[in-house]
Amino acid sequence: MPDEFLTRLRRFHTDSFPAYQTTFENLVHDGQRPSTLFIGCSDSRVLPYLLTGAGPGELFLVRNVGGFVPPFDGSSGYHGTAAAIEYATLNLGVQRIVVCGHSHCGAIRGLYGETCEEAHHLKAWLNLGRDAMLPVAEPSPEALRRTEQRAVILQLERLMDYPMVRRRVEERRLTLHGWHYVIEDGQVDVFDVQSGHFIPASKSLHSGTGPYVDPPADAGEQAVAPQVP
Numbered sequence: 001m002p003d004e005f006l007t008r009l010r011r012f013h014t015d016s017f018p019a020y021q022t023t024f025e026n027l028v029h030d031g032q033r034p035s036t037l038f039i040g041c042s043d044s045r046v047l048p049y050l051l052t053g054a055g056p057g058e059l060f061l062v063r064n065v066g067g068f069v070p071p072f073d074g075s076s077g078y079h080g081t082a083a084a085i086e087y088a089t090l091n092l093g094v095q096r097i098v099v100c101g102h103s104h105c106g107a108i109r110g111l112y113g114e115t116c117e118e119a120h121h122l123k124a125w126l127n128l129g130r131d132a133m134l135p136v137a138e139p140s141p142e143a144l145r146r147t148e149q150r151a152v153i154l155q156l157e158r159l160m161d162y163p164m165v166r167r168r169v170e171e172r173r174l175t176l177h178g179w180h181y182v183i184e185d186g187q188v189d190v191f192d193v194q195s196g197h198f199i200p201a202s203k204s205l206h207s208g209t210g211p212y213v214d215p216p217a218d219a220g221e222q223a224v225a226p227q228v229p
């Protein structure tokens with residue numbers, strides 16, 4: 001049986017890499033300076049580079065089941081996603097954090113169903129989406145869509161509990177963006193804090209906002225979070 005991935009690795013080196021060689025050499029020589037931390041679901045149908053048209057060195061990626069952000073609680077354990085958020089903001093100085101959910105997300109559907117007994121970590125991990133759930137026993141496709149979008153906003157709110165994120169957002173050195181990718185339409189809906197809704201990127205005037213109204217420069221108080229759809 002042929003080793004398909006060996007064939008692909010060889011093909012990458014001979015066919016694809018030469019076009020990018022100089023770019024990668026520069027990224028090694030100068031180091032990476034990604035503009036964006038992209039937090040998305042591990043789902044194989046979500047392709048951040050394809051969606052954004054980004055090239056090498058542009059996106060610092062964190063992917064996990066559901067595209068969730070754990071709380072900044074400093075509790076014991078290994079926090080890969082939290083570590084990546086800290087590294088991206090403190091070391092790499094990203095200017096943008098995207099949280100990208102998507103249609104037909106297994107993690108969101110999993111919130112409403114049974115989790116395999118053996119999957120201890122998965123069961124605990126899904127708790128990070130529970131506050132986005134709607135009070136329905138058997139969710140309709142529309143309820144799942146709304147839960148997926150509410151989960152994006154929930155993760156953005158949790159990001160604001162990271163002191164280094166909040167500080168940079170308040171200093172306007174960092175922007176937060178909520179996205180919901182509809183796989184079958186090739187459409188990304190972006191969260192708009194003014195309307196409290198997700199708007200198709202084709203109709204939006206911006207690439208998404210965080211869950212907070214950007215306060216005027218001299219306003220001391222944070223604006224009120226909008227109604228979550």
Ligand SMILES: [Zn+2]
Pocket residue numbers: 041042043065066067102104105106107108
């Ligand atoms: Zn997913």
